[in-house]
Amino acid sequence: MQSTSILIESLPNIAGGLFTTLGLVIIALAVGFVVGLPLGVIQVYGGSSILTRALSRGAVLYVWFLRGLPNLVLLFLFYYGIFPFLGIDLPPFFVGATVLGLRSSAYQSQIFRGALLSIDQGQMHAARSLGMSRALALRSVILPQALRISLPAWSNEYPILLTDSSVCYAIGVMEMLTRASLQVSRTRAPVPLYLATAAIFIIMNYLGMSILRISERRWRIPGFGGS
Amino acid sequence: MSDAILRVRGLSKRFDSEEVLRGVSFEVHKGDAKVFIGPSGTGKSTLLRCLNRLVEPDSGQVWLGSEEITHASDIDGVRRRMGMVFQNFYLFDHLTALGNVEIGLTKVLKMPKRQAKDFAMSELARVGMDRFADKYPAELSGGQAQRVSIARSLAMNPEIMLFDEPTSALDPELTGEVLEVMRNLASGGMTMLVVSHEMEFVYSVASEVLFMEGGVIVERGTPGQIRDENASAESRDPGAPSAQNPSKSFARTRAFLRRLDG
Numbered sequence: 001m002q003s004t005s006i007l008i009e010s011l012p013n014i015a016g017g018l019f020t021t022l023g024l025v026i027i028a029l030a031v032g033f034v035v036g037l038p039l040g041v042i043q044v045y046g047g048s049s050i051l052t053r054a055l056s057r058g059a060v061l062y063v064w065f066l067r068g069l070p071n072l073v074l075l076f077l078f079y080y081g082i083f084p085f086l087g088i089d090l091p092p093f094f095v096g097a098t099v100l101g102l103r104s105s106a107y108q109s110q111i112f113r114g115a116l117l118s119i120d121q122g123q124m125h126a127a128r129s130l131g132m133s134r135a136l137a138l139r140s141v142i143l144p145q146a147l148r149i150s151l152p153a154w155s156n157e158y159p160i161l162l163t164d165s166s167v168c169y170a171i172g173v174m175e176m177l178t179r180a181s182l183q184v185s186r187t188r189a190p191v192p193l194y195l196a197t198a199a200i201f202i203i204m205n206y207l208g209m210s211i212l213r214i215s216e217r218r219w220r221i222p223g224f225g226g227s
Numbered sequence: 228m229s230d231a232i233l234r235v236r237g238l239s240k241r242f243d244s245e246e247v248l249r250g251v252s253f254e255v256h257k258g259d260a261k262v263f264i265g266p267s268g269t270g271k272s273t274l275l276r277c278l279n280r281l282v283e284p285d286s287g288q289v290w291l292g293s294e295e296i297t298h299a300s301d302i303d304g305v306r307r308r309m310g311m312v313f314q315n316f317y318l319f320d321h322l323t324a325l326g327n328v329e330i331g332l333t334k335v336l337k338m339p340k341r342q343a344k345d346f347a348m349s350e351l352a353r354v355g356m357d358r359f360a361d362k363y364p365a366e367l368s369g370g371q372a373q374r375v376s377i378a379r380s381l382a383m384n385p386e387i388m389l390f391d392e393p394t395s396a397l398d399p400e401l402t403g404e405v406l407e408v409m410r411n412l413a414s415g416g417m418t419m420l421v422v423s424h425e426m427e428f429v430y431s432v433a434s435e436v437l438f439m440e441g442g443v444i445v446e447r448g449t450p451g452q453i454r455d456e457n458a459s460a461e462s463r464d465p466g467a468p469s470a471q472n473p474s475k476s477f478a479r480t481r482a483f484l485r486r487l488d489g
Contacts, residue, residue: 120315120317122313122315122317123317123319123320125276125281125313125317126311126313126317126318126319126376126379127319128281128303128306129279129281129306129309129310129311129313129380130306130307130330130331130335130379130380130383131303131304131306131307131331131335131383132303132331132334132335133303136334136335140330140334141319141330144321145319145320145321148321221320221321221363221365222320222363222365222366223320223363223364223365223366224320224365
């Protein structure tokens with residue numbers, strides 16, 4: 001009975017972090033996309049000049065670095081080291097969203113790279129034979145296909161970022177886990193409160209994935225993937 | 228000054244240690260339908276790709292009309308003037324048949340959307356595919372897909388069409404519809420360079436058959452000359468190294484065709 005009253009009392013506070021968590025995930029997905037897509041492109045289509053070859057090597061190094069470190073280490077590195085060193089003063093929320101986004105960009109770049117590699121080289125030849133420049137062919141023919149092909153794999157970034165967002169607790173972002181922990185210290189009832197937090201995460205995961213599945217069906221290229 | 232639409236002189240291409248083209252030369256005049264035949268790996272497809280510089284030749288010269296295009300800086304402009312049809316169609320999978328034909332018109336020629344749609348529909352009708360305008364490539368048979376890819380190239384209003392084995396990826400029962408479209412184009416005066424081993428088509432359409440072997444044109448002549456056992460080859464490719472000993476017969480072409488039949 002006591003657990004129920006604690007839950008009823010604390011739940012609005014924990015759920016209040018829902019928008020913060022969602023904000024972290026949406027910004028991180030967007031940063032990951034904006035940074036990851038060019039990284040994927042440069043790894044597949046770079047290499048025709050010294051500059052693009054250098055960028056392509058740089059992209060490989062970037063991906064290797066960001067995928068090789070735990071989220072928490074990256075978060076602390078940026079929060080306590082890199083951003084202060086660069087004179088960038090961001091609230092913890094934006095530091096968290098940026099770091100999650102940059103890490104996601106490393107993974108997203110590999111999703112886009114795989115999708116780009118799956119497109120037959122002949123598609124580029126056919127586009128070029130119509131008189132399209134390389135950039136126009138990439139923009140009008142290759143990327144629209146690659147993005148659609150990559151959507152099922154890209155959708156996995158949502159639950160990954162949703163669960164990873166809780167590490168922002170470590171720098172004081174008032175997301176759901178931070179709020180739940182504060183409520184636990186106040187009420188000393190960890191089980192019902194963390195169970196409730198887990199339930200909210202699972203519902204958010206289910207809803208987000210449902211929307212993404214609809215998008216996958218909507219944008220699927222006929223003849224590719226499931227019906 | 229030659230009135231040729233396309234002139235090729237001494238075109239050569241090497242991939243690593245393999246010399247794929249060895250000084251190929253020929254001319255194409257308006258309305259010509261020249262067909263390249265020869266064993267696989269003899270440089271026919273590479274030759275077509277060198278003409279529109281999808282593959283950069285190592286040496287030699289190519290003129291389109293009076294313009295030398297071997298080192299043309301506006302290669303996209305040159306490619307617009309040379310339609311190309313590929314063995315594997317390479318339709319853009321995310322676009323419908325109509326979208327495939329429209330995209331060059333809207334993105335390259337900057338034609339207004341409505342006008343591009345009407346024009347694309349008329350090009351699809353030209354190859355008998357207007358009924359399938361809203362179908363995606365995965366929903367088309369190989370023959371239908373190839374006809375759409377022909378319409379996609381024709382829509383750019385090219386001066387010459389390059390066909391790189393347009394039926395070799397098709398089941399035999401589907402080749403007829405593609406060859407029929409090509410036959411109609413040839414009879415309508417379209418200038419064409421074709422790589423094909425569909426000999427019935429070659430004999431009925433080709434203004435000249437060029438037999439390639441080892442990266443050079445070794446024998447060339449009209450379909451009638453090739454079929455006539457008493458006829459001799461006109462000449463070898465003048466730019467080819469082996470041209471010093473010109474063949475007096477179509478012996479190699481005929482031997483190849485016998486192997487093809489067998």
